[in-house]
Amino acid sequence: MASNVTNKTDPRSLNSRVFIGNLNTLVVKKSDVEAIFAKYGKIVGCSVHKGFAFVQYVNERNARAAVAGEDGRMIAGQVLDINLAAEPKVNRGKAGVKRSAAEMYGGTTMTGTSINQFRPG
Numbered sequence: 001m002a003s004n005v006t007n008k009t010d011p012r013s014l015n016s017r018v019f020i021g022n023l024n025t026l027v028v029k030k031s032d033v034e035a036i037f038a039k040y041g042k043i044v045g046c047s048v049h050k051g052f053a054f055v056q057y058v059n060e061r062n063a064r065a066a067v068a069g070e071d072g073r074m075i076a077g078q079v080l081d082i083n084l085a086a087e088p089k090v091n092r093g094k095a096g097v098k099r100s101a102a103e104m105y106g107g108t109t110m111t112g113t114s115i116n117q118f119r120p121g
Helices: 030-040 060-070 101-105
Strands: 017-021 043-049 052-057 081-084
Touching (some): 017 030, 030 043, 030 052
Antiparallel strands (some): 043 052
16 A cells, blocks of 8 residues: 655655546545556555545656546546646636636626616716
């Protein structure tokens, strides 16, 4: 079994650390995570937290292979969100595009009428 430590402070190991998001940790345990990710290379550390986990490999090549092979996989009823810890994904939102509140509620409505026309002056 791998160590519980995944070294987030060592710059040399940063690219060999994999973030596993949207993990159903009520069902999936550390041993399960290790079993799933061991096929990509030697795991030197694995830490499981509420809803997510980190796996530390010996090198970046193993980590990148794990991201490519497991991102989007469904485990315990949830689709995993996996990436290198050093390269977080940009928030995609549900439709794949993240919009600010100003974009959603500011400016004009769908008919082109300014929202400000409806505000008491």
